Amino acid sequence: MKRVAVLGGGPAGSVAAARLAEAGLDTILLDEKLAWEKPCGGGITWKAYSQYPFLIDNDAPRKVIRRTLLTETRAGTATLELTEPLLIYARKDLNGMLLERAARMGARIEKERALSLERRNGGWRVRTRCGAIEADYLIVATGARNSLREVGTQYTARDSMCALGYYVPVEQNHVEIQFFPGFEGYIWVFPRCGHLSAGICGKNQASAAMRQRLEDWMDERGISRRDAVFYGHMIPALERPSWRSNRVSGEGWAAVGDAAGLVDPVTGEGIYYAVRSGDLAAQTLLDEAHAPSAKHAVYRSLLHQDFIEDLAFAAGLAKRFFLQQVLMSSVPGRMIEFMRRSPSMTAIVQDLFAGTQNYLALKSRLLNSLNGTMLEAVMGAILSRRVVKEGEA
Numbered sequence: 001m002k003r004v005a006v007l008g009g010g011p012a013g014s015v016a017a018a019r020l021a022e023a024g025l026d027t028i029l030l031d032e033k034l035a036w037e038k039p040c041g042g043g044i045t046w047k048a049y050s051q052y053p054f055l056i057d058n059d060a061p062r063k064v065i066r067r068t069l070l071t072e073t074r075a076g077t078a079t080l081e082l083t084e085p086l087l088i089y090a091r092k093d094l095n096g097m098l099l100e101r102a103a104r105m106g107a108r109i110e111k112e113r114a115l116s117l118e119r120r121n122g123g124w125r126v127r128t129r130c131g132a133i134e135a136d137y138l139i140v141a142t143g144a145r146n147s148l149r150e151v152g153t154q155y156t157a158r159d160s161m162c163a164l165g166y167y168v169p170v171e172q173n174h175v176e177i178q179f180f181p182g183f184e185g186y187i188w189v190f191p192r193c194g195h196l197s198a199g200i201c202g203k204n205q206a207s208a209a210m211r212q213r214l215e216d217w218m219d220e221r222g223i224s225r226r227d228a229v230f231y232g233h234m235i236p237a238l239e240r241p242s243w244r245s246n247r248v249s250g251e252g253w254a255a256v257g258d259a260a261g262l263v264d265p266v267t268g269e270g271i272y273y274a275v276r277s278g279d280l281a282a283q284t285l286l287d288e289a290h291a292p293s294a295k296h297a298v299y300r301s302l303l304h305q306d307f308i309e310d311l312a313f314a315a316g317l318a319k320r321f322f323l324q325q326v327l328m329s330s331v332p333g334r335m336i337e338f339m340r341r342s343p344s345m346t347a348i349v350q351d352l353f354a355g356t357q358n359y360l361a362l363k364s365r366l367l368n369s370l371n372g373t374m375l376e377a378v379m380g381a382i383l384s385r386r387v388v389k390e391g392e393a
């Protein structure tokens, strides 16, 4: 393989390009904007920065968050003192740092939009505004709004959450998460250096109603929108059946990050999966044990072993978590009540925040740690598939 073109320079593309260029491959990365304030909370979990230390060992400004307030309308608030802090970056800073790192490793970075793709002599011709580039392999890292229709996830209307919010010029040092009964989503406040990102994400909701809900909540909390900047975007949130048919790779290409739908469907965490998939795609290309024609299948199988099975399971869980009633209360409401009473429950939520508790193992941990209490029955019910049938999830 002589040249790889990486299309998109968010976390997924930059990490893939850095690893390929570091190994000596001719790597060109195209991004239409380069470092920009991509709508995002910017939160990076302990799982992400402990596995990829360059996410913490750098000079980019970020907040280190040790306290989170979790609130549900009826249940009130529980405070979580994070044993493994959350890092929060403005995305322009994070993307800039990762692009610089890729350039340092030897990747050629160009501010260009990939307009269309053409398969040629076993390779690719990528058309841009200034002409075209030729490449032997493509890493597709163009994010959730990928316009290159022949590669990457084919989203249906049910496979994403709508997300919108405000960057507010206010300093704060703790995260806030607000749940509402019967609402499939949540409000967040993520403090960054010099401002905070206050937003709402939800599935199957009209964006105007979500914006109103967020603004009412901000008014109640006294968070002024004066000088605040509005943003909106989509968060991939694949339904369970969509994970099975998800188009993550094909002959001569691999999609990474949001372009492959690789986001936690419960929390919306995507930066870790962008970085991880960028790394795995590069690893597959560099591994000479596999013929070029087999690489797309190898990459797909690596993703499944690594995290797709867990995220596909989580897709079924998401609806039950947000919408199911347990003993006349919402699941987040019960979770908050139990956190106030049970150190075991708090420890589990800690690990969910740190990203170290996978969903497939959650049920057995809940049953083991909460044995003999009413929680056992309640949490068992949440994790069973009784209420929402597979096809509906």
Ligand SMILES: Cc1cc2nc3c(=O)[nH]c(=O)nc-3n(C[C@H](O)[C@H](O)[C@H](O)COP(=O)(O)OP(=O)(O)OC[C@H]3O[C@@H](n4cnc5c(N)ncnc54)[C@H](O)[C@@H]3O)c2cc1C
Residues within 6 Å of the ligand: 007, 008, 009, 010, 011, 012, 013, 030, 031, 032, 033, 034, 038, 039, 040, 041, 042, 043, 044, 112, 113, 114, 115, 141, 142, 143, 144, 145, 146, 147, 148, 163, 164, 190, 199, 233, 234, 235, 256, 257, 258, 259, 263, 268, 269, 270, 271, 272, 274
């Ligand atoms: C409101 C919101 C809040 C979020 N909060 C969090 C959070 O706190 N923590 C977390 O982990 N995740 C969060 N996410 C998810 C996270 O933002 C994404 O999962 C992550 O950015 C995915 O990285 P990526 O590199 O795959 O894509 P992106 O970051 O979207 O990067 C794609 C890049 O491709 C470029 N591009 C697109 N098309 C082309 C083209 N044709 N040619 C050239 N360049 C192109 C774009 O300019 C962009 O730079 C949030 C998402 C949203 C919408």
